[in-house]
Amino acid sequence: MTTTTAPLLKTTGMGINFGGLKAVDEVNLQVDPGEIVGLIGPNGAGKTTCFNMITGVYKPSRGSIELAGARIDGKSTPSINHLGIARTFQNIRLFRQLTVLDNVRVALHRQAGYGLLGALLRLSPYRRAEVSMRQRAEYLLDVFGLAERRWDRAGDLPYGEQRKLEVVRALATEPKLLLLDEPAAGMNPQETATLTALIQRLRQEFKVSVLLIEHDMSLVMKVCDRIYVLDYGKEIARGTPPEIQSNQQVIKAYLGEA
Amino acid sequence: MTSVIEFFTSLGSTIFSSLDLIGVYVILALGLNLINGMAGMFSIGHAGFWAVGAYTAAAITVHDPLSTPWPVTLALSIIAAIAVTGFAGLVLALPCSRLAGDYLAIATLGFSIIVVSLLYNLDFVGAATGLSTPTYVSKGFIWLMVALSLLFYYRLQYSNLGRTILALREDEIAAQSIGVNRVRLKILVLVLGAGMAGLAGALFANSATYINPAGFEFDQSIKILTMVVLGGLGSLTGVVLAAVLLTLLPEVLRLVNLADYQMLVFSVLLIVMVLVRPQGILGRKELWDLPLLRRYWRPSGPLRVALGSVEVKS
Ligand SMILES: Nc1ncnc2c1ncn2[C@@H]1O[C@H](COP(=O)(O)OP(=O)(O)O)[C@@H](O)[C@H]1O
Ligand SMILES: [Mg+2]
Numbered sequence: 001m002t003t004t005t006a007p008l009l010k011t012t013g014m015g016i017n018f019g020g021l022k023a024v025d026e027v028n029l030q031v032d033p034g035e036i037v038g039l040i041g042p043n044g045a046g047k048t049t050c051f052n053m054i055t056g057v058y059k060p061s062r063g064s065i066e067l068a069g070a071r072i073d074g075k076s077t078p079s080i081n082h083l084g085i086a087r088t089f090q091n092i093r094l095f096r097q098l099t100v101l102d103n104v105r106v107a108l109h110r111q112a113g114y115g116l117l118g119a120l121l122r123l124s125p126y127r128r129a130e131v132s133m134r135q136r137a138e139y140l141l142d143v144f145g146l147a148e149r150r151w152d153r154a155g156d157l158p159y160g161e162q163r164k165l166e167v168v169r170a171l172a173t174e175p176k177l178l179l180l181d182e183p184a185a186g187m188n189p190q191e192t193a194t195l196t197a198l199i200q201r202l203r204q205e206f207k208v209s210v211l212l213i214e215h216d217m218s219l220v221m222k223v224c225d226r227i228y229v230l231d232y233g234k235e236i237a238r239g240t241p242p243e244i245q246s247n248q249q250v251i252k253a254y255l256g257e258a
Numbered sequence: 259m260t261s262v263i264e265f266f267t268s269l270g271s272t273i274f275s276s277l278d279l280i281g282v283y284v285i286l287a288l289g290l291n292l293i294n295g296m297a298g299m300f301s302i303g304h305a306g307f308w309a310v311g312a313y314t315a316a317a318i319t320v321h322d323p324l325s326t327p328w329p330v331t332l333a334l335s336i337i338a339a340i341a342v343t344g345f346a347g348l349v350l351a352l353p354c355s356r357l358a359g360d361y362l363a364i365a366t367l368g369f370s371i372i373v374v375s376l377l378y379n380l381d382f383v384g385a386a387t388g389l390s391t392p393t394y395v396s397k398g399f400i401w402l403m404v405a406l407s408l409l410f411y412y413r414l415q416y417s418n419l420g421r422t423i424l425a426l427r428e429d430e431i432a433a434q435s436i437g438v439n440r441v442r443l444k445i446l447v448l449v450l451g452a453g454m455a456g457l458a459g460a461l462f463a464n465s466a467t468y469i470n471p472a473g474f475e476f477d478q479s480i481k482i483l484t485m486v487v488l489g490g491l492g493s494l495t496g497v498v499l500a501a502v503l504l505t506l507l508p509e510v511l512r513l514v515n516l517a518d519y520q521m522l523v524f525s526v527l528l529i530v531m532v533l534v535r536p537q538g539i540l541g542r543k544e545l546w547d548l549p550l551l552r553r554y555w556r557p558s559g560p561l562r563v564a565l566g567s568v569e570v571k572s
Binding site for chain 1: 446
């Protein structure tokens, strides 16, 4: 960056309490355009809660969240998505009864450009939009190797493919920032390798920045430019993958948990 | 032999004379299926919307406030019934759509009870005696409206809007994460479902010789709900099938002199269904998903032509 552009995502002193528990406290994250940033830490550290605050599922008790310089904390989940943040879920949340194709197509809903009347009359705007949405969905499914599955019920997919489908669905909303919550959980090494390549492709081809929660350290170290480490809701370290790998506090946090 | 022929003859005429009522119930069940099946909300007072539609239409055809020729009066009564009932849906939806599911059930239940007790006391619509209504619509017209309602439901479901409604049913949090506006969509669903009940009400008021408050009591709401559950929440063709069967059932029982056992048969049928096929006759499938029919036709839309592929997975 030559000019001083605002970071894509910036949280300042972000925190939230659940009852007496400070689940997240004083967390300052930053993701710049084009970056892949890791967010790691032991179970219960508050990583998913950070995602929930960034996407408006929870309202932070303290601090602010900015997207490209504009405050987004306090906005609703749908409007935060419209502004350019999409996510996947640690406990998969697909539209299980819908087809794989429809899981992606529904995420394209904002580009339809026809409403109730258009749907009822099925005039040319409807036809044009449906054809282009179908093509876009097919393309994205193809990139992620799911095209063959288009007519399967999403709930019938094997675990690894469900995780990939969640990424496709999020990507279909054309976000600037993609939040991935343990995308490799439950994947075999081969699937993880494919996912690694896909995450890198997200940046190159789809121009999205990524904030990645992941327990698979080889994946994190391979794809991330920078990493934040949380423990008990607080940041305990930040740095490049080699810096994090040799950080004593990080090692202790992970060993202490095991 | 002659008695068998006699039976089928009277069965035929029973079905024929019930055709208008069947059509009304099909539209009612479709509207509730939109709310409870497609959107996964839980409304239980559908007869309340039906009553609003019927009485709005009747008030117009009986009092004929603009003194218009009867086809115009009929058209006005249908449009007004849909609009007023849709508005009632909007008023109920506004507070409920922000709240969790159970509130809608309570609100619609309360609404239907209030509507009926108001009707019992409003003199200008005949109070408990009800209203004698002109019969402006034929069976053919009713079934034309049924066909339009089916087309409406079908095209809504297989559209951009329909997919977002289905997504909301499947997982509200995930749907919102891809930018689906939950409140707006739930309001729309309730307005459309109520509006369909308004249409059913207008058709009912314009085909029956009289309407009274007793015809819209809570047992009617249960009946419509049973059609939706029996047909398979969310299944378009299943719900139509259930609406036809459940409307005919009491008539057929009367025919074989078992009218006294109507409630018993209903209850046994429900229990058997819940035990044997809790997902309803067709579950979430449609008639065209059945192997026999699938060979000949399934929905496709323009995409099948454009991309050479089939749209709906069984
Ligand atoms: N909705 C909630 N209500 C109460 N406690 C919560 C809620 N969500 C998360 N927590 C608590 O916050 C802490 C952090 O959880 P989470 O963000 O899921 O951790 P991680 O994703 O890092 O494993 C945990 O102690 C968890 O029990
Ligand atoms: Mg988590």
